[in-house]
Amino acid sequence: MTNSAPVSTRRDLADAPLLVAARGGQPRHTPVWFMRQAGRSLPEYRRAREGTPMLQACLTPDLVSEITLQPVRRHGVDAAILFSDIVLPLYAAGVGLDIVAGTGPVVSEPIEGPADVSALPSLEAGQVEPVAEAVRLLVSELGDTPLIGFAGAPFTLASYLVEGGPSRNHERTKALMHSDPQTWHALLEKLADTTLEFLRVQVGAGVDAIQLFDSWAGALSLRDYREFVLPHSRRIFEGVAELADIPKIHFGVGTGELLGAMRNAGPDVVGVDWRVPLDTAVARLGAAEPGAAKPVVQGNLDPAVLFAGWDAVEREVHRILAEGREAGGHIFNLGHGVLPTTDPEVLTRVVELVHTTTSQR
Numbered sequence: 001m002t003n004s005a006p007v008s009t010r011r012d013l014a015d016a017p018l019l020v021a022a023r024g025g026q027p028r029h030t031p032v033w034f035m036r037q038a039g040r041s042l043p044e045y046r047r048a049r050e051g052t053p054m055l056q057a058c059l060t061p062d063l064v065s066e067i068t069l070q071p072v073r074r075h076g077v078d079a080a081i082l083f084s085d086i087v088l089p090l091y092a093a094g095v096g097l098d099i100v101a102g103t104g105p106v107v108s109e110p111i112e113g114p115a116d117v118s119a120l121p122s123l124e125a126g127q128v129e130p131v132a133e134a135v136r137l138l139v140s141e142l143g144d145t146p147l148i149g150f151a152g153a154p155f156t157l158a159s160y161l162v163e164g165g166p167s168r169n170h171e172r173t174k175a176l177m178h179s180d181p182q183t184w185h186a187l188l189e190k191l192a193d194t195t196l197e198f199l200r201v202q203v204g205a206g207v208d209a210i211q212l213f214d215s216w217a218g219a220l221s222l223r224d225y226r227e228f229v230l231p232h233s234r235r236i237f238e239g240v241a242e243l244a245d246i247p248k249i250h251f252g253v254g255t256g257e258l259l260g261a262m263r264n265a266g267p268d269v270v271g272v273d274w275r276v277p278l279d280t281a282v283a284r285l286g287a288a289e290p291g292a293a294k295p296v297v298q299g300n301l302d303p304a305v306l307f308a309g310w311d312a313v314e315r316e317v318h319r320i321l322a323e324g325r326e327a328g329g330h331i332f333n334l335g336h337g338v339l340p341t342t343d344p345e346v347l348t349r350v351v352e353l354v355h356t357t358t359s360q361r
Contacts, residue, residue: 010244011139013208016146018079021329022209022247022269024296030321030330030358031078032351033148035251036337037071038083041344044070054099058088064134065141072145075348076355079146079209080138082202084131086152086213087160089198093123095161103165110164110172113180117187120161123194125201135205148249149207151199153214154191154232161187170219177228188232196239203243210240211249212267218254225258230265237266249298253336259284263295270295274302274335278323294328300335306346307339313346317353 013019017027039045048066049057057063067083087105091097096108111117125132138147160166162173177184199210214233217225237248250262251271263270263285272281278297285295305316317332324330332354338347 010206011144011208013144013146016078016144016208018146018331019208019247021331022249022296024293024328028359029355030324030332032332032354033077033079033081034071034075034334034338034347035081037075037077037081037347038067039338040340041338041342041347042070042074043344044074054085055088055091058084059092059128059130061130061134061137064131065137068134068138068147069141071347072142074344075351077145077351079148080142081148081211082131082135082138082150082207084150086156086215088131089123089128089151089194090157090161092127093194094121094127097160100165105160106165107161111158111161111176111187114183114186117183117190120187120190122190123197125197128198128201131198132201132205135202135207139206139208146208147206149199149202149210151195151202151210151212151236153212153217153229153236153250153252154188154195155217155220155229156213156215157191157195158184158187159216159219161191167216170216174219174224177224181228184228185232188229192232192235196236199236199240200243203240203246207246209247209249211251211271212236214250214252214255214262217252217258217262218256218273220258222257222261225261230261233262233265241266249331251298256281256284268296269298269329269331271333272297272299272335274300276300278320278330279326282326296329296331297324297327298331298333300333301350303334303336303339303342306342306350310346310349313350314353317350318357321354321357 017031020027021031064083068080072080097105100106159170159173162176240248248267249269250267253273256276259281281297
């Protein structure tokens with residue numbers, strides 16, 4: 001792993017609502033963006049991606065830039081998020097895997113023991129130079145809209161590598177974790193190195209914030225999370241903090257019991273899925289460290305509500321905005337990603353509703 005990446009001249013976006021809210025300030029309106037906003041719900045995305053496999057698309061700078069910009073143009077969101085995939089740094093490093101339509105990432109040789117961990121290749125900055133090029137293209141095109149960098153957390157990457165693909169129960173992952181903790185921690189140390197290198201490249205190219213996705217962490221008990229996951233996620237956030245003073249967001253699915261521990265990993269913002277009301281999440285997060293600043297949260301409209309008709313959507317948006325006022329800052333988002341058959345017009349209306357409602361407060 002390289003020790004550093006060249007640091008670009010960072011844009012001055014001190015007044016951007018997303019960055020103000022992430023730091024616990026008072027933005028001119030509540031910022032809003034959507035996880036998976038650049039993707040299958042947009043017809044222009046499907047046209048752009050036609051004939052290009054997912055991982056190849058993630059390593060094609062012009063295409064990454066175009067896809068990342070599409071929801072900014074269409075919806076007027078307060079942030080772009082880099083078009084990428086959780087497993088991209090593993091693929092770029094040389095791990096045998098592919099993304100299979102209807103299934104997700106599939107690993108050709110799953111990790112079973114210490115020898116497999118030792119053989120796991122490390123990521124070098126040059127292997128993801130197309131990502132850096134895409135970031136540089138984007139920061140030149142986005143004007144005053146922040147760009148969020150993207151990476152998967154070590155536990156979620158480990159789950160794919162050990163299970164060989166997506167898993168409902170994570171039985172092989174948990175078996176390795178409990179039966180051979182030494183091998184488990186060696187695996188997560190290597191994956192933390194890979195994730196940090198991937199983020200280092202993005203930060204060096206100019207992203208304005210980063211989000212670390214631990215998609216499968218909600219499968220763990222709080223005790224197991226603290227012992228087997230937290231130290232490795234914390235090392236990533238500490239490493240990013242050494243690179244640049246940019247906001248750091250942490251998100252996982254089904255992590256209501258883990259929120260306080262996830263805050264202890266070191267993010268500035270904790271994403272909350274739709275299962276926990278934001279005011280309840282604030283209370284759980286506030287208990288993470290006595291005397292700590294009031295937490296900043298992101299979320300958390302249920303993506304399925306977008307199919308319920310505008311009256312229901314409007315009611316839920318107002319509820320979430322009210323609950324978010326209990327936090328030190330609130331970034332409006334969904335509680336997970338945009339579903340593929342979502343009507344894009346509804347997303348645009350949500351952005352307008354959040355902006356107009358909170359601008360008038």
